[in-house]
Amino acid sequence: MSDLQTAVSFEELLNASFVEIKTREVVKGKVIEVTPNEIIVNIGYKADGVLTKEEYSNNQSIDLTDHVKVGESIETLVMRVNDRDGVVNLSRKRILMNEGYKAIKVAYENKEKMSGIVSEVVKGGVIVVKFEVPIFIPQSRFDIAYREDLHQFVGQEISFVITEFNERRRKVVGNRRVLLQVEHDKKVKEALENINVGDRILGTVKSLTKYGAFVDLNGVDGLLHISEMSWGIVTNPMQVVKEGQEVNVLVKECDKEKKKIALSLKFPEENPWNNAEDKFAEGNVVTGKVARLTDFGAFIEIEKGVDALLHVSQISVNHVKQPADVLSVGDEVTAKVTLLNLDERKIGLSVKELELEKQQAESQEA
Structure with a gap:
């Protein structure tokens, strides 16, 4: 051979x-x-x-x-x-995918919760891999609140349910938001069970709006309206609170069915009208600052949250045509209380009477 x-x-x-x-x-x-x-x-x-x-x-x-x-x-x-x-x-993945589609179909039909790893961020959402099957979760169904950037979740395991399944087209769509919503609602319900009108709770300012602030109370949000932020006048919520700040709030209203909670920073013991009959009795002399001016007079803040009217006719013994002619916001004014109406919470002041009393006293001495 x-x-x-x-x-x-x-x-x-x-x-x-x-x-x-x-x-x-x-x-x-x-x-x-x-x-x-x-x-x-x-x-x-x-x-x-x-x-x-x-x-x-x-x-x-x-x-x-x-x-x-x-x-x-x-x-x-x-x-x-x-x-x-x-x-x-x-x-290897195609063997696992064939078996994976079968398992995912069962989960889809039974509406079972699944979990998988976020493998990448794509246009409009993320891809989650389960049994080597790529599952698309739209950005709008990823979280309760819309998230602009989802890259932080790459490599993380998340839970979701299958909402669309088409094996022939190899199309599987998931929803994470619906599970988070269930958890959130459960947490809110538990939190509401422990909240009652009159409670004082430590919360965290979550967000600010022009009309107030939303405060997180252990999982449930309450509205702190701008009118409840202070006994005084507040024109901007940022004057009082800021995002992330911890605040001790008073529960004014709590509708557990509608999940609405109204909060306040105006605690009763701090009410400036407490003992007003003594502090602002007619005849008392008080000192405050001009808070605002009108055509008919000036409002004097004699205590935080308490404004008294100094009518234009009571500004001086001399004739005053416009309050702004002799007063400016922030000026300190000492005046006599001439009116106290507790029911309507109205206080009237007079500088004129103090000046007249001073003139009388000087004339008597002379």
Whole structure:
């Protein structure tokens, strides 16, 4: 037998020792090399199989060396056989995906809660991988409040429910917001059970609006209206509170059915009208600052939250046409209380009477 015949026979024997493989066939092999992005597998064929990260998993954030070790056995699907290049392209994820779609279909039909890893942020939402099946969760269904940037969730495991399933089109859509809403409603209900009118609660200012502030009370929001921020006049909520600030608030109203809570910073014991009959009795002399001016007089803040009217006719013994001619906001004024109406909470002042009394006293001395 010639050397050529011997070589041919050896090649034939060698080829005969290799298994035959076909496209779409499931084969088992042993891992002989692993890099972060590629796995080389001995599948008993004359060429080794190549399993890329893209075909290992739909989660592209992984490092293959963290998941596969040399010497391990692995089951894969033959995607392409190229004898000319000596390459066999393999896929692991497609085997898992076929089984995954079955499991996800059951979860969809039974409305079961699922969990998966956020693999990437795409236009309009995120992709979550479960059983190697990519599940799209729209941005509008990701959280209770709309989130502009979702990149912080990449690599995190989140829970969701399947709201759309089409295996033929390989389309699966999930919803995380609906689960968060259920949890939120449960938390709100529990919080409301422990809140009653008259309670004093420590809360955190969540957000500000032109008409007040929303305060987080252990999971439920209450409205602190601008009119309840102080016994005095507040024109801007930022004058009193800021976002993130802890505040001790009084529960004024609590509608547990409508989940509405009205709050106040006006505590009864701090009411400036307490003991007003003594502090602001007619004949008392008080000092305050001009809070605002009108055509008919000036309002003097004689105590925080208590404004008294100094009528234009009572500003001076001399004729005053316009209050602004002789007074400015912030000026300090000392006057005599000439009227106290507790029911209507009205106080009248007079500088004129003090001046007349002073003139009389001086004339008597003279």
